[in-house]
Amino acid sequence: MTADLDPRLLSMLVCPLTKGPLEYDRERQELRSPKAHLAYPIRDGIPIMLPDEARQLES
Amino acid sequence: MTEPYAAKHYAARAQDYVTSTIHSQGSDLDRVESLVAGKSLRRVLDIGCGGGHVTYRLAPHVGEVVACDVTGPMLDAVAQEAARQGLSNVTTVQAPAEKLPFEHGSFDAVFCRFTTHHWSDALAGLREARRVLAPSGMALFIDVTAPPSALLDSWLQSIELLRDVSHIRNYGVAEWVTLLGQSGFVLQTIGTHRLRMDFKSWVARTKTPPERVAAIRSLQRAAPDDVTRHFGVEADGSFMIDVSTFQAAPL
Numbered sequence: 001m002t003a004d005l006d007p008r009l010l011s012m013l014v015c016p017l018t019k020g021p022l023e024y025d026r027e028r029q030e031l032r033s034p035k036a037h038l039a040y041p042i043r044d045g046i047p048i049m050l051p052d053e054a055r056q057l058e059s
Numbered sequence: 060m061t062e063p064y065a066a067k068h069y070a071a072r073a074q075d076y077v078t079s080t081i082h083s084q085g086s087d088l089d090r091v092e093s094l095v096a097g098k099s100l101r102r103v104l105d106i107g108c109g110g111g112h113v114t115y116r117l118a119p120h121v122g123e124v125v126a127c128d129v130t131g132p133m134l135d136a137v138a139q140e141a142a143r144q145g146l147s148n149v150t151t152v153q154a155p156a157e158k159l160p161f162e163h164g165s166f167d168a169v170f171c172r173f174t175t176h177h178w179s180d181a182l183a184g185l186r187e188a189r190r191v192l193a194p195s196g197m198a199l200f201i202d203v204t205a206p207p208s209a210l211l212d213s214w215l216q217s218i219e220l221l222r223d224v225s226h227i228r229n230y231g232v233a234e235w236v237t238l239l240g241q242s243g244f245v246l247q248t249i250g251t252h253r254l255r256m257d258f259k260s261w262v263a264r265t266k267t268p269p270e271r272v273a274a275i276r277s278l279q280r281a282a283p284d285d286v287t288r289h290f291g292v293e294a295d296g297s298f299m300i301d302v303s304t305f306q307a308a309p310l
Binding site for chain 2: 006008009012013014015016017019040043044045046047048049050051052
């Protein structure tokens with residue numbers, strides 16, 4: 001298992017709430033949804049696309 | 060943290076679902092495989108992948124499989140098993156069926172096997188399945204279905220809930236037809252087969268506590284003849300269920 005997000009996933013993933021685009025932060029291993037102000041964590045290469053597990057971003 | 064209810068209940072059971080023969084075998088899995096074989100599909104989605112048995116069957120025939128489940132430990136188990144089988148085209152994503160994190164029309168085919176009965180909102184989940192499917196795509200839904208009789212339906216849901224508190228509902232075939240229509244699918248074929256559930260392994264898989272196992276046995280012993288006959292209830296509690304397979308295409 002790689003710690004990095006599989007690049008194949010990156011092209012199809014969207015925010016589960018807004019269905020809008022995500023920004024990949026490789027250093028923090030997060031997928032950021034600017035519209036929802038949420039950052040979804042990636043653990044062991046698996047994106048955790050649960051709003052309840054996401055980090056709230058400052059608006 | 061408010062972990063989804065089903066996820067909480069399935070976290071401790073991940074490995075049991077990878078090794079379960081009820082889940083890893085079956086004519087419905089052969090159907091899954093024959094549906095994609097030789098079609099060179101680019102990318103397919105396994106919603107509610109559980110132990111990953113649909114994913115392992117699909118992977119050798121398609122460009123890429125995305126295995127999606129709400130339970131994190133299930134995905135760890137699937138990623139490990141896929142690696143063990145040398146299936147390098149499997150990726151995993153944690154998400155509930157009702158809120159899929161995929162772009163519209165991302166998949167050439169979508170599969171849901173033994174998962175819809177866990178969804179808190181079946182219509183929302185099916186609409187999401189439809190949304191992420193390409194216009195020319197296909198979908199296959201497989202699940203335990205409730206008999207049309209209200210009596211038999213109530214008995215099935217009762218023992219399912221006693222066995223697993225995260226059980227929502229085994230829908231009847233008529234309900235499935237309605238739900239698929241409402242979510243933008245055209246139904247192409249329906250097939251139903253019967254599956255024998257060995258009582259001991261059935262309750263072991265969900266780690267059902269002894270008092271609820273006793274309650275299921277007590278219900279079975281008190282069951283009217285119609286119930287005993289339909290489900291073919293045996294002396295040790297083993298019984299038969301109906302499993303239906305719905306093949307659908309986008310409207």
